[in-house]
Amino acid sequence: MFSLSEENYLKAIFHLERNYKGGVSTNALAEEMETKASSVTDMVKKLSEKNLVKYKKYQGVKLSKAGRKTALEVIRKHRLWEYFLVEKLNFSWDEVHDVAEELEHIKSDKLITELDKFLEYPRRDPHGDPIPDAQGNFVQTSKVLLSACKKSDLGKIVGVKDSSAAFLQYLDKLDIGLGSILEVRHIEDFDQSIELEVDSNTITLSHKTASNLYIQLE
Amino acid sequence: MFSLSEENYLKAIFHLERNYKGGVSTNALAEEMETKASSVTDMVKKLSEKNLVKYKKYQGVKLSKAGRKTALEVIRKHRLWEYFLVEKLNFSWDEVHDVAEELEHIKSDKLITELDKFLEYPRRDPHGDPIPDAQGNFVQTSKVLLSACKKSDLGKIVGVKDSSAAFLQYLDKLDIGLGSILEVRHIEDFDQSIELEVDSNTITLSHKTASNLYIQLE
DNA sequence: ATTTATTTTTAGGTAAATCTAAAAAATTAG
């Protein structure tokens, strides 16, 4: 099987591929992995030899079929564990990430199959992200960033882009979260701040905040 | 905190201290860890510098207070996870060990506190071993090896010394396990094989098998 | 009490994953 480090690289490449269509750059991967570009080059070479990624010098890196499969397995495990922590062990959504980072590397097919069954096959993790099934399939519902919405748009919060504890706790303080129904009341020209009606309250979010909230439009 | 390897050494020393009262020998630890004596010496030096063990060259090794505390924390985690796997995820008692070996190293106080609560504070793991509480306290009920029993002794199986899958599956095949009530009917002089009555059946166990079953006498 | 055998330690080396510093390639700018 694969080392902890290899699995983490595959996961990071998977996430970055969304924004780097032509191949994930060494620097981007270095930033995501909180390491140096030279370390990335080394690891990418290793992954390439194992046929987990497609890599040509100076051309960035892409997951191979096998690499994508492994990445999705790790992501499946991560999200199932997050769901377990929130639903069964009283964790809040801002506490689960670091523990799931460790749990996702436990190697046992039976463990994850049975955990999935025990949790009754959840479709989404506590941050609204879809949980891939055992074959790596997952639904990606259409969602847009709140920052891309226009005045009078109606929608529901279905995900967060930033799932750091700091951001999630801020949302808790604002009393908004997954499932909150909102209407865009006004967008301020000057700073793109956005005024919403949520549960018959009016709140104003900064552009930065709005650009970390995913909305499913009505 | 401590590395995976350090935690495993502490656990191994804890288990071996039962039989090596004057200090665990390098070779015994090497065998338990499935490594070479020279590697053990290296690691023991490191643990000694971190004040997790007391060590003098050629004199074997003992856990310090801090080392014992850490060992018990790891053992607590191992046994709670084993209980979880059997009670919640349909694992059988011969399937849990390897997965628990990985899970026991997950670092999160909240995780283990909440898991313990979720499981309703179990006292024993699936092999009959006591689960230490958060302070490292655990009950050690008086038990003897079946191989040390005499004719006409009455008792109950309360634990296994060897918890390898092979042995546990053999017990399943014999249809005996934790809780089985038995009476010693005969001990064969020639090979120490032991004849038992269990659930109104008569079975004969080899000395080797008998020396891996813990009995609580009536 | 020496010699022999066993155990333990030391010395030197390896593989994985990281690092720094310098060289090479690619990109951007004038």
Added chain:
DNA sequence: CTAATTTTTTAGATTTACCTAAAAATAAAT
């Protein structure tokens, strides 16, 4: 289209946890 800048790769070290082989200490046997 060169020149400057940025990105990426190479080269050489470091750390952790191992290893083998040889030396040193302890234990056992004659």
